[in-house]
Amino acid sequence: MVKKIIEDLCFGCGLCVDICTEDVLRFDETRKKPYVKYPRDCVACLFCEAGCPVGAIEVELTRGRRMPEVM
Numbered sequence: 001m002v003k004k005i006i007e008d009l010c011f012g013c014g015l016c017v018d019i020c021t022e023d024v025l026r027f028d029e030t031r032k033k034p035y036v037k038y039p040r041d042c043v044a045c046l047f048c049e050a051g052c053p054v055g056a057i058e059v060e061l062t063r064g065r066r067m068p069e070v071m
Contacts, residue, residue, distance in 0.1 A: 001039050001059070002025070002036045002042050002057060003059060004058050006056045006057075009054045009055060010052075010054065012027075012033050012034070013053065014027050015051055016034050016051060016052055021047060022041050023038065024036060024038050024041050024042045024048075025037065025048060042059075044060070046059055
């Protein structure tokens with residue numbers, strides 16, 4: 001899941017919000033910064049972390065969920 005957005009590094013480009021395939025991130029128009037709206041929906045795909053031009057997003061890969069068993 002998205003562990004944190006480092007606000008001191010973030011300059012508010014919104015790319016992470018646009019690239020998120022699960023609609024986890026939203027953009028706060030007042031603060032001009034992204035925020036994590038639905039953290040439990042994050043699948044840790046790393047798109048937001050990899051796409052951030054300044055490295056302001058940290059994604060934690062542990063979810064605490066078990067993968068479904070394949071029959």
